Every structure is written in C-alpha cells, then in structure tokens.
Amino acid sequence: MTTAHYDIVVIGSGPAGQKAAIQGAKAGKRVALIEQEFEVGGACVYRGTIPSKTLRESALQMSRFQRTAEVFEFKLRDDVKVASLMSRLDHVVKTHGRLMNDQLTRNGIERFHGRARFATDREVQITTVEGTSLRLRGEVIVIATGSRPRIPESIPVDHEHILDSDSILSLVYLPKSLTVLGGGVIASEYASIFAILGVQVTMIDTADRPLRFLDQELTDEFFAAFYKSGGRYVGGQQIEEVAWDGCSRVVTRLKSGETVLSEKLLVALGRVANVESLDVQAAGLDLTSRGLIPVNHQCQTPVPHIYAVGDVIGPPALASCAMEQGRRAVRHALGLDPGLDPEHIPMGIYTVPEISSVGLSEQEAVGRYGGALVGRAHFHEIARSQISGMTNGVLKLVADPTTERILGVQIVGEGATELIHIGQMALLNRLHVESFVDTIFNFPTLAEAYRVAALDLLQRRPSRSSVISRDGL
Amino acid sequence: MPTSSIVASTDLDRADELRHVLTRRLDEGELDLPLLPHVANQVLTLAHDPNADAGKLATLIQQDQALAAQILRIANSPAYLPRSPIVSLQQAIAWLGLNMLAGIAFSVSLQSGVFKIVGYEREVQLLWRHALATGLYGKEIARRLRHNVENAFLCGLLHTIGKPLILHVLVSDRQRSMRLPWSVLEPLINEFHIPAGVRLAEAWALPDPVQETIRFYQDDRYHEARSPTKGAVITCLADHLATFLLDPAEMEEDALRALPVIRDLNLYPEDLTALLDLADTVRPSVECLIV
Numbered sequence: 001m002t003t004a005h006y007d008i009v010v011i012g013s014g015p016a017g018q019k020a021a022i023q024g025a026k027a028g029k030r031v032a033l034i035e036q037e038f039e040v041g042g043a044c045v046y047r048g049t050i051p052s053k054t055l056r057e058s059a060l061q062m063s064r065f066q067r068t069a070e071v072f073e074f075k076l077r078d079d080v081k082v083a084s085l086m087s088r089l090d091h092v093v094k095t096h097g098r099l100m101n102d103q104l105t106r107n108g109i110e111r112f113h114g115r116a117r118f119a120t121d122r123e124v125q126i127t128t129v130e131g132t133s134l135r136l137r138g139e140v141i142v143i144a145t146g147s148r149p150r151i152p153e154s155i156p157v158d159h160e161h162i163l164d165s166d167s168i169l170s171l172v173y174l175p176k177s178l179t180v181l182g183g184g185v186i187a188s189e190y191a192s193i194f195a196i197l198g199v200q201v202t203m204i205d206t207a208d209r210p211l212r213f214l215d216q217e218l219t220d221e222f223f224a225a226f227y228k229s230g231g232r233y234v235g236g237q238q239i240e241e242v243a244w245d246g247c248s249r250v251v252t253r254l255k256s257g258e259t260v261l262s263e264k265l266l267v268a269l270g271r272v273a274n275v276e277s278l279d280v281q282a283a284g285l286d287l288t289s290r291g292l293i294p295v296n297h298q299c300q301t302p303v304p305h306i307y308a309v310g311d312v313i314g315p316p317a318l319a320s321c322a323m324e325q326g327r328r329a330v331r332h333a334l335g336l337d338p339g340l341d342p343e344h345i346p347m348g349i350y351t352v353p354e355i356s357s358v359g360l361s362e363q364e365a366v367g368r369y370g371g372a373l374v375g376r377a378h379f380h381e382i383a384r385s386q387i388s389g390m391t392n393g394v395l396k397l398v399a400d401p402t403t404e405r406i407l408g409v410q411i412v413g414e415g416a417t418e419l420i421h422i423g424q425m426a427l428l429n430r431l432h433v434e435s436f437v438d439t440i441f442n443f444p445t446l447a448e449a450y451r452v453a454a455l456d457l458l459q460r461r462p463s464r465s466s467v468i469s470r471d472g473l
Numbered sequence: 474m475p476t477s478s479i480v481a482s483t484d485l486d487r488a489d490e491l492r493h494v495l496t497r498r499l500d501e502g503e504l505d506l507p508l509l510p511h512v513a514n515q516v517l518t519l520a521h522d523p524n525a526d527a528g529k530l531a532t533l534i535q536q537d538q539a540l541a542a543q544i545l546r547i548a549n550s551p552a553y554l555p556r557s558p559i560v561s562l563q564q565a566i567a568w569l570g571l572n573m574l575a576g577i578a579f580s581v582s583l584q585s586g587v588f589k590i591v592g593y594e595r596e597v598q599l600l601w602r603h604a605l606a607t608g609l610y611g612k613e614i615a616r617r618l619r620h621n622v623e624n625a626f627l628c629g630l631l632h633t634i635g636k637p638l639i640l641h642v643l644v645s646d647r648q649r650s651m652r653l654p655w656s657v658l659e660p661l662i663n664e665f666h667i668p669a670g671v672r673l674a675e676a677w678a679l680p681d682p683v684q685e686t687i688r689f690y691q692d693d694r695y696h697e698a699r700s701p702t703k704g705a706v707i708t709c710l711a712d713h714l715a716t717f718l719l720d721p722a723e724m725e726e727d728a729l730r731a732l733p734v735i736r737d738l739n740l741y742p743e744d745l746t747a748l749l750d751l752a753d754t755v756r757p758s759v760e761c762l763i764v
C-alpha cells in the first residue's frame with residue numbers, strides 16, 4: 001500500500017475539521033481532509049444545526065401565518081405536510097453542503113471519501129466505501145470526528161416510534177403528541193419547535209428546569225413561551241422504562257409512578273464522541289473516562305502533533321466553538337498566534353424564542369468581581385417588538401460594578417442570536433455602559449434594547465456602594 | 474425466477490402481439506385498472522391519518538372476515554414471536570402495532586382482493602414474496618441510515634405493483650395469452666410493469682413517495698428521485714437484497730456488494746454485512762405474510 005504525505009491530515013469535515021483544514025491551507029500547507037460521508041459538512045449540515053434551524057424557521061413562518069390569517073382573511077390548509085417542511089430543509093441542506101464543498105476546493109484542500117483509523121501516530125489508514133484501502137502520513141493530524149446521539153441501552157430506539165435527533169428529521173407526518181427526553185439544548189429546541197407546530201409536547205428530564213446552565217431569568221422566559229404554546233415540562237424525574245406499546249403509543253414510565261403516553265418519542269440525552277472506528281490507541285492515545293479525546297487548552301492531545309477539536313473533545317458541543325477550536329489548533333500547531341479569546345464566543349440556542357449569551361452572566365460576574373451592575377430591557381418596551389408582534393423577551397446587560405465596563409449580555413427573545421453580536425463587539429472593544437447611551441441606533445430596531453438596558457442599568461446605580469452584592473443575588 | 478430459453482416460435486409471435494397490445498393500451502391510457510379494494514383503501518387512508526387510532530383499524534378489519542383470519546394467522550406465526558397465543562384481533566393489534574398491522578392489512582387485502590389471477594397463483598405468490606421482502610429490507614436499510622423507517626415498508630411493498638397488474642391484463646386478454654408459458658410472460662411483465670405501476674399508483678392516489686419509488690427505484694433511475702424520504706434509492710437496494718435472499722442463483726454476493734447503489738447510500742462493507750445478517754429475520758416474516 002503506498003502512503004501519500006501531507007503537512008496536515010484532518011479527519012472529519014464538520015465545522016471543526018473544515019476550519020482546521022482551511023486554516024492550514026491558508027497558511028500555505030498541503031492539507032488532506034478525510035470524510036466518511038458522501039458529502040462534507042458533518043453533523044452540523046446534515047443532522048444538526050442547519051436542518052434543525054431550517055425546520056425552526058419553517059415552523060415559525062407557519063405559526064406567523066396562522067396568527068395573521070384572520071387579519072389578512074386567508075386560511076392555511078389544515079394538513080400542512082411535514083414533507084413540505086422537510087423538502088425545504090432538503091434544499092437548504094444541499095445548497096449549504098455545496099457551498100462547503102466549493103470552499104474546500106477553492107482552498108486547494110484534497111478530499112478523501114472513506115473511514116479513517118490510525119495505523120501509527122503519524123499514519124492514517126482510509127477504508128473506502130467500496131472496501132479498498134489507502135494510507136496518508138501527516139506531520140500534524142487533527143481529529144474532528146464529531147459526535148452522535150447518545151442512546152442509553154435501556155431505551156429501545158427503533159427510528160420508527162422512538163427516534164433520536166437524527167431520525168426525527170425524516171418524519172413523514174406530524175405526530176399528535178411527542179415526548180422529549182432531556183432538558184439540554186437539542187431537547188429544548190426540538191420541544192419548542194414541535195410545540196409551535198401544534199404537537200402536544202412533554203419534556204421529561206432529571207433537572208428541575210430545562211437549560212439549567214443558563215441564567216434563570218432567561219429560562220423563565222423560555223418556559224413561559226413553551227407553556228403558552230401547549231408544552232409541558234416534567235422535571236426532577238428518572239425514567240423507569242420506555243416502550244412502544246405495540247399499538248399506537250410510546251409509554252414512558254417514570255420512577256415517580258407517573259406514565260406519559262405519546263405517539264412518538266425523541267431521545268435527546270446528550271451526545272457521544274465518534275471514536276470507535278479511529279483506533280486511537282494505535283496512535284498512543286487513550287480516551288477520557290467519558291469516552292472523549294483528552295486535550296489541553298490549545299486542543300493538543302498528549303501526543304503533541306495530534307490535535308482534537310469540536311464535539312469529539314466534549315462540551316460545549318457547538319458548531320461556533322468547533323470552528324474556533326479547529327482554527328486555533330492549527331494555528332498553534334504551525335506556531336501562529338491563535339488570536340481571539342474563546343471567552344468572547346457567543347452561545348446561541350434556537351429555541352422558540354431564541355436565547356443567546358456572550359461573556360459573563362450576572363452570577364459569574366458576582367463570583368469574579370464581588371458584584372455586578374445589571375440593566376434590563378423588556379421587549380414589550382421596544383417599538384420594533386410591538387410592530388412585529390414579538391413582545392416576549394428580555395435583554396440583560398451585565399457590567400463591572402467598579403469600572404462600568406460591559407462584562408456580559410444575555411438575551412431571550414426573537415432575534416436574540418443576531419442581536420448578541422452587538423454585545424460581543426462591545427466586549428471585544430472593552431466598552432463601557434455609557435457607550436450604549438451615547439450611541440444612536442436605527443429606529444425602530446431591536447438593537448434599541450441595548451440602549452434601554454443601559455439606561456436601566458445606570459438608573460439602578462444610585463451610588464457606587466449599592467451595586468448588587470453576592471448576597472443580594 | 475428462472476426463464477426457460479426454449480420458447481416456441483408461435484409463442485414468440487404471440488408475445489410480440491401482446492407487446493403491441495400492451496404498448497397501445499399504455500399509450501392510450503386504456504389499461505384496465507383494478508379498483509383498490511375497499512378495505513385496502515381504508516387501511517391506507519388510516520395509515521396516513523395522524524388522527525387514526527387502533528380502534529378504527531380494528532373495526533375495519535373485523536368487517537372483513539378473510540382479512541381478520543389472515544391477521545390472526547400472521548400474529549401467531551413464529552416471525553412475530555407472540556408471548557402467548559393471540560386469540561383476539563384486539564390482542565393482535567396490540568402485539569403487532571398499528572403501523573405493522575396497517576402494512577399487513579394492506580398487503581393481505583391486495584393479495585386476496587385485486588390480483589387473483591387464475592392459473593398463475595404460484596407466480597403471483599413469488600412476486601408478492603419478493604415485494605414483501607423488499608419492504609422488510611427497506612425498513613432495515615432505513616434503520617441503519619438512522620432515517621425514519623415508516624415510509625420504507627410501503628415503498629418496498631408496492632414498488633413492483635405493476636407486475637401483477639400487467640399479468641392481470643395479459644391473462645384477461647384470454648384469446649391471446651391462454652396457456653402462454655411464464656417464460657414468455659415474464660419478459661413482458663418486466664418490460665411494462667413500471668409505466669403500468671405508475672398509472673395504477675396515480676389512479677389509487679398512493680402517497681407521493683410511493684409513486685416516486687415505483688417510477689424511479691431501478692439502478693439507472695434512482696438518481697432522478699427527489700423526495701427526501703429516500704424511498705426510491707432505499708427500495709433499489711432492498712429489491713436487490715430481496716433477490717439475493719429469495720433467489721440466490723440470480724445474484725452472487727460479490728455482484729451484490731459491487732452495486733453502485735450501496736456506494737450511493739454510503740453503506741460501508743460492514744454495513745452491508747450487517748444487512749445480510751438479517752436474512753434470518755426477514756425470511757420468516759415474508760413467509761408468514763403470504764396469504
């Protein structure tokens with residue numbers, strides 16, 4: 001078997017692998033990218049970010065149509081087919097996949113279609129879909145093999161009645177009811193999307209509220225919207241058993257004794273890293289106790305010329321972070337300045353309504369600075385929200401109690417994932433709260449919420465001594 | 474199905490004549506389409522009605538004695554491994570599940586209702602066996618791809634619905650086809666079943682992904698299918714797997730593994746091995762579904 005030589009070999013073409021490969025190519029290196037799927041793009045394009053967001057957008061458009069139907073005197077067909085929602089999805093996904101492919105080609109990256117595994121710490125063996133093999137040798141190797149849905153052994157996922165976040169994307173009709181197991185990002189996103197499509201959704205999780213890692217003010221808003229659209233959250237629960245009743249319903253029995261019946265069930269209980277086919281031991285690597293590839297702050301594994309990036313190294317398991325890790329790892333490997341501080345990477349959660357945050361939350365600021373200045377803008381106070389009929393939401397500005405420098409922004413409400421970037425720029429440029437008061441934004445826009453929150457913050461700051469203290473939280 | 478190479482010249486003349494008849498009838502839209510049996514029609518509607526419940530299906534099945542008897546027989550067959558003997562329809566429904574039951578009811582009512590073709594019972598049964606195996610493999614392929622499996626069975630089951638239809642038309646044309654050997658009829662069936670199946674599917678208003686599968690499931694056409702349900706490409710492979718299972722002389726394992734559709738579905742050699750290992754599950758399920 002002949003072995004081809006490359007400066008950088010990247011395994012996996014999701015956001016992490018792509019950005020690693022492009023960074024390498026832009027630095028003038030010879031880069032090989034190995035992908036086991038037919039198309040490049042990873043879970044992000046085919047089973048994660050892009051399809052779920054497209055479905056969300058279609059669902060929102062439908063629900064807007066439904067709300068305005070009376071005003072404009074038209075009627076939406078009762079039997080809007082999931083297939084119609086899904087064919088739009090298919091179109092968006094294919095177009096995005098093509099764009100990714102073009103980008104790789106433009107950058108001169110060589111693509112290999114096959115499943116990779118380590119032969120040694122420098123060599124990777126590729127098995128093609130036809131069963132033939134070839135080997136690549138890389139001075140630097142980047143593992144970016146991503147993740148897949150975690151399915152506990154006790155839950156019999158059959159992709160027919162009991163689905164995971166992959167198979168839910170190929171539903172052929174909207175179920176009447178859906179149980180969602182999990183309280184994390186994917187669970188909350190799908191639960192709220194299906195709820196606005198008119199499906200009776202029940203979320204079940206061990207935590208007392210969904211999205212526990214977020215500021216409770218944000219989750220409270222999400223919760224209110226979810227209940228308003230008919231959703232239900234059953235928290236603090238352990239699952240006793242999930243089974244298809246062999247007839248028409250999935251039965252979820254909880255340890256508390258409660259039973260939840262639904263037509264379909266979605267298992268969204270986290271992700272597991274794709275490492276099985278890699279044989280990382282052949283490269284001298286061991287997995288962590290959670291089955292992840294161990295890395296340092298620069299995404300470097302204990303074998304110094306092997307890096308691992310994206311979902312395969314665990315949380316936060318976001319495409320945005322995966323991209324940044326890919327870029328950063330290759331810059332580190334090539335001895336280039338990694339740039340941007342990862343603390344300033346925003347997080348976007350595409351629930352209905354959207355949630356987004358950047359920098360420190362109120363609690364984190366109190367922990368780090370002994371207190372925090374906080375200002376809020378409720379969307380119902382903002383003219384643009386009134387005009388577009390989306391008045392649920394709040395923007396929260398967090399600032400340093402001493403210097404009044406902005407430390408973080410949290411937003412819940414439609415447009416949150418776009419609005420957050422103004423906050424991100426403020427953080428990157430170390431701006432003070434006053435900057436928002438002195439700045440004129442377009443009117444009417446949602447961005448006005450920054451000004452309103454800044455004014456609120458300044459108004460709540462009667463004197464330096466009365467900033468919210470750790471005890472006051 | 475093996476085809477005899479010895480065909481009498483008069484039979485060839487008749488085959489040519491029949492080919493002209495079929496071409497003309499298809500061109501002029503004169504095919505004698507059988508009506509979808511009342512029960513199958515209702516089963517299909519129920520299976521695609523998100524508001525349907527098991528009770529409605531049970532009522533429907535109870536109205537049709539033959540169907541009820543077949544369902545009980547199937548529910549008790551070893552392929553479905555009942556924990557205890559199934560003695561009531563309600564129990565059968567609970568054991569088999571609404572979707573499986575809808576599939577069975579639909580298949581049974583088609584087999585016994587529409588395509589009773591006197592003199593060719595064995596051949597029709599072989600066609601059905603193949604269609605059923607295709608439906609069952611279709612589900613397994615979809616599962617392997619982590620693609621929703623609900624649609625795959627129906628697409629596989631009905632992808633060659635045009636075959637019994639063509640046979641039905643040929644046999645109805647008694648003067649010409651009486652006593653014609655299968656070796657003459659089979660090539661005609663293979664030649665005409667897709668356009669005939671498409672006609673039938675349109676007339677019966679079968680779901681769009683099923684219509685698309687009938688039209689495009691073959692190796693040289695599945696690229697033209699557009700439905701995100703992937704029914705055509707999944708059925709293409711399922712159809713080959715069914716042939717490999719039921720008629721191994723028709724296809725060697727190496728030839729099966731070299732099919733482009735496997736690559737196009739991005740199934741690696743180990744994925745195909747896993748599918749082939751399911752033969753022992755699929756075979757008994759097929760046998761018990763045959764009326």
Ligand SMILES: Cc1cc2nc3c(=O)[nH]c(=O)nc-3n(C[C@H](O)[C@H](O)[C@H](O)COP(=O)(O)OP(=O)(O)OC[C@H]3O[C@@H](n4cnc5c(N)ncnc54)[C@H](O)[C@@H]3O)c2cc1C
Pocket residue numbers: 011012013014015016017018034035036037041042043044045047048049050052053114115116117144145146147165186274277278309310311312317318319320321322348349350
């Ligand atoms: C439903 C859902 C919604 C999401 N929404 C968002 C969102 O809104 N915003 C956000 O930022 N993130 C979101 N994410 C997360 C995001 O999709 C992931 O964090 C991101 O895709 C991770 O990128 P990655 O490159 O690490 O891995 P992946 O995208 O998983 O790509 C890994 C690639 O490696 C390939 N591979 C695996 N093993 C091998 C091998 N041995 N040989 C060759 N190739 C191999 C895989 O086929 C795959 O293509 C969502 C995820 C899901 C599931």
